[in-house]
Amino acid sequence: MCTMVPMNRSRGRRVGRAAVAGAAAALMALVAGCSDGPAVSKARAITIVPLPDVVTAGSGGSFTVTASTPVRAKGGADAQAAASVVAVQLHLPTAGGSGSGITFRLDPAAGTRPEGYRLTSGSSGVLITARDGAGLFYGGQTLRQLLVVDGRSSTVQSLQIDDSPRYAYRGAGLDVARHFFTVAQVEQYIDEMALYKFNHLHLHLTDDQGWRIAVSSRPRLTSVGAGTEVGGGPGGSYTAADYRAIVRYAAARHVTVVPELDLPGHTNAAIVSYPELACPGDPTAVPYTGIGVGFSRVCTSKESTYRFVDDVVAAVAELTPGPLIHLGGDETKTLAPADYQAFMRRAIAVGRAHGKQVVAWDEAAADRPDLLQVWHPQNQMTSEVVTDVTAAARHGSKLLMSPADHAYLDQKYDASTSLGLDWAGFVGVEQSYDWNPDTYLPGTPAGSVAGVEAFLWTETLGTPQQLQLMALPRLPALAEVAWTPQRLRSWSDFSIRLAAQTRLWQAQGWTYTRAAGVPWQ
Structure with missing residues (x-):
């Protein structure tokens, strides 16, 4: 995998400028010429709000989500609860067992912070892992923003996101x-x-x-x-x-x-x-x-x-x-x-x-x-x-x-x-x-x-x-x-990612103000 937006807590504002470059490129590649793996061509832009800590682009293919893609839960009731709510939000069925699809896995040893999560996607599916139910749910909200709706199906590119909140x-x-x-x-x-x-x-x-x-x-x-x-x-x-x-x-x-x-x-x-x-x-x-x-x-x-x-x-x-x-x-x-x-x-x-x-x-x-x-x-x-x-x-x-x-x-x-x-x-x-x-x-x-x-x-x-x-x-x-x-935030980064949120608001039937200062699409 190739670190696309290394938003770790020691890299500061430079990280935000990298995020803006990726967002502004829209349908251009997120990574070009990475030394630790092949470039990701024709990748969708990452326009997540709030900005995650670390986004790493993968070298594999994207995963296509259709109306029949199953949502699974592993690890107990909290995983099942998160999977159930997000499945309804995405209009997808829930299922048991293993296999491709979207999986919410509760793992007390996951190493994530409180309310944090890790989201990994590839050609075989999407895995969201967290040590608590809140982290799983928030990973699901990030997934909602990653899915690009084209009227028939949605795609998630190959990547990994590690994320957790600033304030409790x-x-x-x-x-x-x-x-x-x-x-x-x-x-x-x-x-x-x-x-x-x-x-x-x-x-x-x-x-x-x-x-x-x-x-x-x-x-x-x-x-x-x-x-x-x-x-x-x-x-x-x-x-x-x-x-x-x-x-x-x-x-x-x-x-x-x-x-x-x-x-x-x-x-x-x-x-x-x-x-x-x-x-x-x-x-x-x-x-x-x-x-x-x-x-x-x-x-x-x-x-x-x-x-x-x-x-x-x-x-x-x-x-x-x-x-x-x-x-x-x-x-x-x-x-x-x-x-x-x-x-x-x-x-x-x-x-x-x-x-x-x-x-x-x-x-x-x-x-x-x-x-x-x-x-x-x-x-x-x-x-x-x-x-x-x-x-x-x-x-x-x-x-x-x-x-x-x-x-x-x-x-x-x-x-x-x-x-x-x-x-x-x-x-x-x-x-x-x-x-x-x-x-x-x-x-x-x-x-x-x-x-x-x-x-x-x-x-x-x-x-x-x-x-x-x-x-x-x-x-x-x-x-x-x-x-x-x-230290990871800047207005120029955010305004571009914010403008991309209108696609999701419109899908929800929500209205909004086209306020000044935002490069609305």
Whole structure:
């Protein structure tokens, strides 16, 4: 075999330029004149997103995948699960036994990293090997991008890919509170995430405009609080069964659901449902369908408020098998700082008491949640927040990087974008891609960044098509930020590989924005 794109962790930017040369060549040879084997002629370009660590071109023939090509699993239930999901994605049958075809092999001694995989293809078939089920599934997503559809069959050239992620947490958030999205629509978003190897879905379940998750001990949260959304639409909510269905669908694609109950602000829908959550003298809460923020608060001096927090956290924690729960903490503009901190300290303790690690927005840094989500753009990051965030990181809080000027997918691409907002500035595709999470906040200790999360807020987005227009192509950009080592990334490489993704999006029936700066085909 001949190393085509030696994307090991010591070769740096030179590797990226080699990748771009291969991608730009489209149907030209990937390798010409390799000293350790014959050239691969008429090879298809490798345009994988996120960029893998190492791609090695083989000397053998390609493998043709037809509608009858079998998908097999070896090594147990995790291999079978990955094979089954990817077979459905590729519209291929599953089969037992051995032979040519596509094989998912679980091997604890494979030598791959956590969530990593090795994909080997040749004339006799494709073998994906990993030490865990997530790695097998991600190898399957890479295979989906390798297949070149010509209407009758697909081909995979002879090669080997060795790959693993940069960060353990690779998240995508979806706001279902401003506009409600059905179970099927959330599952479609999970499909988009899974293709690009995201592994956490952050569901923003509660806000001023609506409460979207049923709590049996507090039934008015959904019978009253779920009936509104931005613009006056009907709203909606998830039953316990609905939520479990989302969790199962996500888990089958190695996505962990992280539910958010936004407290103590962003709580108008909760207060409309239970007026006793307000403090005496506060304005009477009425259903809200606008997009303003910072006006609502629960009364942090009442013990009954903390009984409410315990009720809702207990209910959602019981429904959520994943280790995390998000308790908000952002944009509480009507509470004194001491009252805010006292509330967040108690709320975080409640989350931990129910067996969860707690995530909170960066305003809660002083209370040191387990995972601190950095959302402020740099030009709006106060010195106080920076000081608190870096102090929290030094004392053990991990950082989840979601700065709005790079990772908020609801921000307009440019001045011509009809959807979205622009309070964080325009966020083009290159802006989403070209940043380093480890150095975004100077002064944070090495190793404190747990991962990256893209977020799609829905003040102006009410349909799945609108979600896609804002997520694609920026969601893949954030995927590569989260997966690929920083030194292997460059915009010129990525933009060419990104443009080639439209073939797959069109095959899925997905829509996207032909944003500026990308050499669309």
